[in-house]
Amino acid sequence: MADTGVEGVTVVRGGTTVLRDVTLLAADGELLVVLGPSGSGKSTLLRAVAGLDEVRSGDVLIRGRRVTRVPSAERHVAMVFQSSALLPFLDVAHNLGWGLRVQHRPEAEVQQRVSGRARQLRLGRLLGRRPRELSGGERGLVGIGRALVQVPDVFLLDEPLGDLDAVQRVEVRRQIVDVVRTLGVPTLYVTHDPAEGLVIADRVALLHEGRVVQVGRPRELYERPVDVFVAGFIGDPPIGLLPARLVSAGGQAGFRVGTRTLPLWQPVPPPLLDHVGREVLLGLRPEDVHDAAAGQDPDTVALDGVVSHVEYTGRHQVVAVVVDAPPDGPGGGALGGGSPGGTLHSFYASRAVVRPGDAVRVTVDAARAHVFDPATGRALRHPPDRR
Ligand SMILES: Nc1ncnc2c1ncn2[C@@H]1O[C@H](COP(=O)(O)OP(=O)(O)OP(=O)(O)O)[C@@H](O)[C@H]1O
Known part of the structure; x- marks a missing residue:
């Protein structure tokens, strides 16, 4: 496979190690999204592939070719960077065609590709304008168009939709996906x-x-996060976290949350055997936490809590519930000592009457809980696939 990306790459900037032994490779035509909190090294990774940041060790590959020592201009990358500047003295049409002209493509091809892409991005009426005569969103679109008119060896897109409004974001991201699929160009986004x-x-x-914490299909990161950091980063509203104690009685496992036990309706699963009697951290996705007032499934247990936030989305209300139930017994609430239970998020019907400060009851099914080790954050168990 002709891979594109980095292999065992370490980058040091200003004395700080910004990337540590990172391996991340995209296949031809693959759209590999790089996520992470601010400062995690995402832009540095793209800059290393582009040849804009020197790598301390490891290799940069583009379509299987080792380009670590190849100058940036010879790597055939098309980039959109957060602050990618358009050429101020050229109009939009010439900015769009700039990369192709630098590559000495025939003028007829340049014109054809520029007009086609401008039509798709609805830039037609702006073609004669200079960058200073554009809005921020329009400049962002031209920056994307300038990359997408090319057929490079790799697309490197750093927050490409940052300047666009909500409607444009949906449209343009679909166009980006189409272009990557059609051209078969590996893409780091x-x-x-x-x-x-x-x-x-x-x-x-x-x-x-x-560091790369986890790489996989979107569904894998959502349904099988390797640790509590991944579980918390992927998913909106965020996964709810509830300290509990794993118990086993009469051959049946359960999670003790305050005075309630959430039964698993099965013996202790093998990955949890070492944790019986110890604290665990339960992760519950909002779709697995329900308003008890809307009816209760017999497999679920009700937990009492107090509403801290309500967000109306139109389709439903996202309700944050603080469950006041530290694990009982010695060392209860070891997550920072005396933990006050946890916060769960739930989708309430849009017409439900619920306000911050209300005492509410939510139902949860222990079988739907992700289980984490509170000391290391590592995932111990995930709920079975929902098929
Ligand atoms: N020239 C530099 N000298 C020292 N440290 C730097 C330099 N440039 C970036 N850094 C540091 O490198 C780390 C990674 O930066 P990078 O821009 O790759 O992060 P990022 O994940 O893209 O962040 P954001 O989402 O905020 O854009 C940050 O901690 C940043 O402070």
Whole structure:
């Protein structure tokens, strides 16, 4: 496979190690989304592939070719960077065609590609304008168009939709996906927005402090996060976290939360055997936490809590509930000592009457819980696939 990306790459900037032994490779035609908190090294990764940042060790590959020592201009990359500047003295049409003219492509081809892409991005009426005569969003679109008119060896897109409005973001991200599929160009796409990343990605890589924490299909990161950091980063509203104690009685496992036991309706699963009697951290996705007032499934247990936030989305209300139930017994609430239970998020019907401060009851099914080791954050168990 002709891979594109980095292999065992370490980058040091200003004395700080910004990427640590990172391996991340995209296949031809693959859209690999790089997610991570601010400062995790996403832009540095793209800059290393582009040849704009020197790598301390490791290799940069573009379509299987080792280009670590190849100058940036000879790597055939098309980039959109957050602050990619358009050429101020050229109009939009010439900015769009600039990369192709630098490559000495025939003028007829340049014109054809520029007009085609301008039509798709609805830039037609702007072709004669200079960058200073454009809005921020229009400049962003031209920057994207300038990359997408090319057929490079790799697309490097760093927050490409940052300047666009909500409607444009949806339209343009679909165009980007189409272009990548049609041309078969490997693409590294950086975004700080997990929701945007999940919808367009073939695979997602999550960076944290210069390391790749997990890479996989969007569904894998959502349903099988390797640790509590990934679980918390992927998903909106965020996964709810609830300290609990794993118990086993009469051959049946359960999670003790305050005075309630959430039964698993099965013996202790093998990955949890070492944790019986110890504290665990339960992760519950909002779709697995329900308003008890809307009816109760017999497999679920009700937990009492107090509403801290309500967000109306139109389709439903996202309700944050603080469950006041530290694990009982010695060392209860070891997550920082005396932990006050946890916060769960739930989708309430849009017409439900619920306000911050209300005492509410939510139902949860222990079988739907992700289980984490509170000391290391590592995932111990995931709920079975929902098929
Ligand atoms: N020239 C530099 N000298 C020293 N440290 C730097 C330099 N440039 C960047 N850094 C540091 O490198 C780390 C990674 O930066 P990078 O821009 O790759 O992060 P990022 O994940 O893209 O962040 P953001 O989402 O905020 O754009 C940050 O901690 C940043 O402070």
